[in-house]
Amino acid sequence: xxxxxSSAVILCTDGSTTFSPEMQSRLEQHGVVIRPEGVAALxxxxxxxxxxxxxxxxxxxxxxxxxxxxxxxQRSDLWERLACKTR
Numbered sequence: 001x002x003x004x005x006s007s008a009v010i011l012c013t014d015g016s017t018t019f020s021p022e023m024q025s026r027l028e029q030h031g032v033v034i035r036p037e038g039v040a041a042l043x044x045x046x047x048x049x050x051x052x053x054x055x056x057x058x059x060x061x062x063x064x065x066x067x068x069x070x071x072x073x074q075r076s077d078l079w080e081r082l083a084c085k086t087r
Contacts, residue, residue, distance in 0.1 A: 007031070010034075010061065012037075013035065016036050017036065037056055038056035074086075
């Protein structure tokens with residue numbers, strides 16, 4: 001979905017992450033670059049406007065937008081009791 005908004009999508013894992021062969025293939029197929037380095041800082045001139053992602057190895061990538069996950073997961077089984085499907 002991100003590739004619809006930009007052709008320059010990178011995936012920052014903030015450390016080593018293992019992907020299934022299927023997921024690795026899909027990322028490569030769509031030209032998504034994986035950056036396993038830790039993220040040291042997010043920088044920008046104005047509050048709330050990202051300009052750079054700084055990595056722990058000293059590299060910096062210019063970026064104007066970012067999507068992230070909090071790592072939260074559903075603890076309720078309500079979706080199962082209602083016979084809903086998840087992705």
